[in-house]
Structure formats: structure tokens, C-alpha cells
Amino acid sequence: MSGIETRGYVRPEALVDTQWVADHLTDPRIRIIESNEDQLLYPSGHIPGAVQVDWTADLNDPLSRDYINAEGFQRLASHIGITPDMTLVFYGDKNNWWACYAFWVFQLFGHTNAKVMDGGRLKWEGEGRPTTRDLPQYAATQYPLRQRDDSRIRAFRDEVLKHVQARGQLVDVRSTPEFTGERLHMADYPNEGALRGGHIPGAKSVPWARAINPDNGTFKTADELRAIYEGEQGLSGSDEVVAYCRIGERSSHTWFVLTYLLGYPNVRNYDGSWTEWGNSVGVPIER
Amino acid sequence: MADIPEKLTELLEDFTFVTDRNERAALLIEMADKFEEVPPQVAERPFAEEHHVQRCESDAYVWAVDQQDGTLKFHFAVENPQGLSARALAAIIDETLSGQPPAQVAAVPPDIIYTLFGKDISMGKGQGLMGMLAMVKYFARERAGLPHP
Numbered sequence: 001m002s003g004i005e006t007r008g009y010v011r012p013e014a015l016v017d018t019q020w021v022a023d024h025l026t027d028p029r030i031r032i033i034e035s036n037e038d039q040l041l042y043p044s045g046h047i048p049g050a051v052q053v054d055w056t057a058d059l060n061d062p063l064s065r066d067y068i069n070a071e072g073f074q075r076l077a078s079h080i081g082i083t084p085d086m087t088l089v090f091y092g093d094k095n096n097w098w099a100c101y102a103f104w105v106f107q108l109f110g111h112t113n114a115k116v117m118d119g120g121r122l123k124w125e126g127e128g129r130p131t132t133r134d135l136p137q138y139a140a141t142q143y144p145l146r147q148r149d150d151s152r153i154r155a156f157r158d159e160v161l162k163h164v165q166a167r168g169q170l171v172d173v174r175s176t177p178e179f180t181g182e183r184l185h186m187a188d189y190p191n192e193g194a195l196r197g198g199h200i201p202g203a204k205s206v207p208w209a210r211a212i213n214p215d216n217g218t219f220k221t222a223d224e225l226r227a228i229y230e231g232e233q234g235l236s237g238s239d240e241v242v243a244y245c246r247i248g249e250r251s252s253h254t255w256f257v258l259t260y261l262l263g264y265p266n267v268r269n270y271d272g273s274w275t276e277w278g279n280s281v282g283v284p285i286e287r
Numbered sequence: 288m289a290d291i292p293e294k295l296t297e298l299l300e301d302f303t304f305v306t307d308r309n310e311r312a313a314l315l316i317e318m319a320d321k322f323e324e325v326p327p328q329v330a331e332r333p334f335a336e337e338h339h340v341q342r343c344e345s346d347a348y349v350w351a352v353d354q355q356d357g358t359l360k361f362h363f364a365v366e367n368p369q370g371l372s373a374r375a376l377a378a379i380i381d382e383t384l385s386g387q388p389p390a391q392v393a394a395v396p397p398d399i400i401y402t403l404f405g406k407d408i409s410m411g412k413g414q415g416l417m418g419m420l421a422m423v424k425y426f427a428r429e430r431a432g433l434p435h436p
Contacts (some may be wrong), residue, residue, distance in 0.1 A: 037409060038345075040319065040371040043312040056407040057308060089330075121369060193410055247410065275410075279331045 010221030010263025035102035045131035081138025091117035103250040122217040155268040170203035179205040194278025198287040204233040208250040237264035246271040292387035307362040308335035319375035345370025351426035392427035
């Protein structure tokens with residue numbers, strides 16, 4: 001037993017364990033969705049019946065720096081054969097980093113009946129559970145057209161600027177050298193995605209993977225998470241929190257932790273993140 | 288400017304015609320299956336930090352062993368068990384750049400990563416893979432006596 005319900009999470013229903021997924025592989029009300037950083041993993045073997053949602057190919061607008069629009073989401077939903085009443089279970093590599101990102105984008109479109117498989121690919125494989133290279137075939141569905149709601153869980157640059165001026169809570173989930181603005185010069189590297197290094201003033205540094213037990217990729221208990229975010233960093237769920245990283249992927253993982261596992265009511269992911277902030281003219285930066 | 292090794296040019300031509308993401312993935316997985324980890328006579332764990340590729344999420348390591356003919360044999364380790372793309376690139380580099388003139392290896396442009404893996408890989412992944420290639424090129428410049436940029 002994985003004991004998700006014993007870990008003290010405020011919204012434990014947002015997580016399922018690998019056994020639950022194994023028990024629901026052929027349940028027509030469930031769609032299992034794999035989302036990875038490494039695009040080769042899904043085709044090399046995935047949970048039987050799982051579909052792939054790739055963040056660049058499926059979730060981002062190919063032209064504008066933005067997510068897909070209502071029509072794009074409708075096409076994606078139809079393609080992976082889901083309807084609004086279905087339960088979606090996201091999982092993936094890197095401690096569910098990209099799975100949380102896909103989960104977050106699906107929340108922009110209001111598909112709230114969604115869960116993350118605790119431990120992701122790492123745990124599933126570690127337990128010797130079956131994988132397949134067979135691509136599932138699901139009949140295309142009619143998913144209603146839903147407008148994307150950017151107002152609740154997504155933050156834009158100008159909102160973050162106001163948030164900084166109001167001394168609001170920010171959490172920077174990048175690595176320590178990224179947070180401090182230390183440069184790692186290496187020949188042949190493309191630029192690091194930003195002209196300036198450092199962090200948004202007032203941000204607390206909590207690298208995203210601290211929320212994870214490294215041995216099996218599962219989330220730490222609520223007490224352990226509170227010790228990090230609240231005890232050590234002084235964050236609180238009583239006021240809004242904005243999370244950011246480089247492009248908003250790692251911070252969607254922290255958004256998930258704060259929103260569902262610790263139950264913070266008002267957490268937003270700033271997906272422009274450092275690639276926008278560190279390139280913006282005139283915004284304040286701290287080192 | 289030296290030409291790039293012919294074997295690599297041929298492989299890149301194969302990939303230039305790939306437009307379907309499943310086909311690309313199948314080709315790369317085939318390469319990843321050929322990956323062989325650095326043999327113990329070259330390096331054993333714990334691996335030295337100077338062989339560690341910076342900012343590669345897959346924890347890749349690169350070694351270059353001098354050959355009698357003046358070329359290099361490249362070896363790799365990928366510590367992330369899910370680092371499939373890193374394994375594929377390691378196998379590609381070994382197959383197309385090991386044993387090739389170091390000056391040609393040093394001339395390989397970083398954007399081959401996009402030809403191989405597609406333009407839609409994430410920035411982090413692109414940087415990690417380019418970091419592996421950058422370390423290979425660093426060793427090649429050393430061997431060829433070329434200045435580092």
C-alpha cells in the first residue's frame with residue numbers, strides 16, 4: 001500500500017498510486033496520459049492503453065508563445081478520445097514534472113476530473129509493471145468547446161510585477177545556480193535563454209524536486225512538505241503564491257504540490273518565467 | 288573550416304527526410320538500443336566530475352580515448368535510467384564521430400541536435416544534448432591542437 005491517504009494531503013484525491021492505475025487499465029471511464037520531457041520514452045514503452053500528450057507538439061501554440069486555444073484543446077481532447085466526464089490520470093518521467101505541466105494546462109481548460117500517478121514512470125517501471133510499444137486506438141470523441149481560463153492559476157508578467165511591488169509571495173523552483181544568477185560558461189552552448197541572471201525580487205528558492213522522494217519519485221508527506229515550504233521558507237497558504245522557473249514546466253510541479261497536497265487556495269504558475277523575466281527591459285532583478 | 292565527418296553527414300541526410308514524429312522516435316530508439324556504456328578499463332564509478340556534462344538532465348558523462356592513428360574513441364555513461372535521448376545521441380556520436388579526424392569532429396555544428404531530435408525538443412533537453420556534443424568537440428579540439436573558443 002502506498003499510503004497516499006496517510007500522508008496528510010489536503011486534497012489526496014488528486015493522486016493515485018500505481019496499483020490503482022494497474023487496476024483501471026481497461027476502465028473505459030479512465031484515460032491514462034503520459035507526458036514526458038524525453039520524447040523517446042513513450043514510443044519506447046508505456047503503460048498499456050496510455051496515450052501521449054507532448055508539451056511542445058500538443059499543448060503549445062506552434063506560432064505564438066502561448067498554449068493552444070479552445071479549438072486546439074477540443075482537437076486534442078477528441079484525438080485522445082476523452083469526454084468531460086472521464087477521469088484523466090497523468091504520469092511521466094522526471095518525477096512527473098511534465099505530467100504536472102500537462103495536468104496544469106488541462107486545468108486551464110477546466111478538466112478538473114484529473115489525477116497524477118504518484119511516482120510516475122520511475123515507480124511503475126521499478127515495480128516491474130507491464131509496458132508496451134503498441135499505440136492505443138480510441139475512437140475520436142466530441143469534446144465541448146471550452147475557453148481557456150487564464151485568470152485563476154496562470155500569472156502574466158505584468159501581474160507578477162504588481163505582485164512583486166506588493167511584496168507578494170514568490171517561489172523560484174529552479175536550481176540554486178539559476179537562482180543566484182551564477183553563469184556556467186561552456187563553449188558551444190546556445191544562450192541560456194535569458195540575457196540576465198538572478199531571480200525575481202523576494203522569491204524564495206525551493207528547487208522543485210525537493211518535493212519528491214528521490215528513490216521512487218513519490219511525493220513527500222504533507223508534514224515534510226510543510227517543513228520545507230513553510231518552516232524553512234516561510235511561505236503560507238493564506239496569501240497568493242506565484243511559482244516560476246524557466247519556462248513554467250518545473251513550476252507547474254510546485255503549483256501542484258502547493259495547490260493539491262498542501263491545499264493552498266491561490267497559487268498561480270508564471271509560465272513566462274525566467275525566459276521572459278530575464279529578457280524583459282526594466283524589470284527588477286535580485287541576485 | 289574543416290568538413291564534418293562523412294558518416295555523420297550520411298546519418299543527417301537520413302534524418303532530414305523524417306517529418307513524422309513517430310518515425311523519428313523509432314529511428315532514435317533503434318540508436319539508443321545500440322548504446323554501450325563506458326567500459327571499466329576507461330572509467331569506473333564514481334566518475335570524475337570533469338567528464339560530467341553540465342546541465343544535462345540525464346547525468347551524462349563523456350570520455351575520449353586516444354587512438355594510435357591520431358583519432359579519438361568516444362565513450363559515454365548516462366546515469367539517468369530514463370535518459371533515452373542521451374543514450375541515442377551517445378550511440379550516434381560513437382558510430383559517426385569515433386575514429387574520425389579530430390579537426391572534423393571539432394567542426395560539427397551544434398544544430399545537428401535539432402536535425403536529429405527535431406526542432407520541437409524542449410530547451411532544456413536541447414541544451415543537455417548540445418552539452419554532450421560540446422564536450423566531445425572539446426576533446427577533439429584538444430587532440431587536434433585547436434584553440435578553444
